Amino acid sequence: MGFHRRVRPFLFAVVLLVALVLVAAPATPQVPGNFGAGLPASPATDVDRTQTTLAPGVSLERFTRVTGPDRTRISVLRADLSLPTVSADLLFPGVVAGRRQLTAMATNAGAIGGVNGDFFDIENDPSDTRLRSDAPAGTAIAGGELLKSFDPVSETEGRKTALLGAD
Structure with a gap:
């Protein structure tokens, strides 16, 4: 079998x-900044960008990538692993x-x-x-x-x- x-x-x-x-710190929205820094260039358009600090050294970036008729929701979790608390x-x-x-x-x-x-x-x-x-x-x-x-x-x-x- x-x-x-x-x-x-x-x-x-x-x-x-x-x-x-x-240990989680309260999530606080950040003022729009340099979103997508370090990401590869794309012919797509990125819209609806937000960035939230989850804790010192940890942030969550979300945006929608539009390529023609297609839309993809993207979440990027960034962490500074050089910090002793991360x-x-x-x-x-x-x-x-x-x-x-x-x-x-x-x-x-x-x-x-x-x-x-x-x-x-x-x-x-x-x-x-x-x-x-x-x-x-x-x-x-x-x-x-x-x-x-x-x-x-x-x-x-x-x-x-x-x-x-x-x-």
Whole structure:
């Protein structure tokens, strides 16, 4: 009996499940400034820009990118990891094949922000849940320890893994 599953990336998932673990300061909107600094140039038009300071050294920038008839809502979480009060680590549901909402894991960890960036086992046929786990399928590293790795061909369709480190 074969075991078939297809893992697809979430629409806006790009990086490992990462959270900024620190004491949250009240969110305060900022006066419009140099939004998008450091982002690559694009023929698209960016509209509806906002930037909010979540805590000292942590900000959230949101804007809509318009390319012809298409509109994409973009959120950029910026963190100054050189500050002693700002850190990043993996949000982990507790077991390798476990699943839990990102917001629940971030709240449990005391994080003020999280980035969902894994691949998930979501099986092609939604009516067949026997083989579907909805579990994250990518590499997981927490506190410098490898928790799990993956087969780059079968589990992520050949996509590369990005890792964050102190250096």
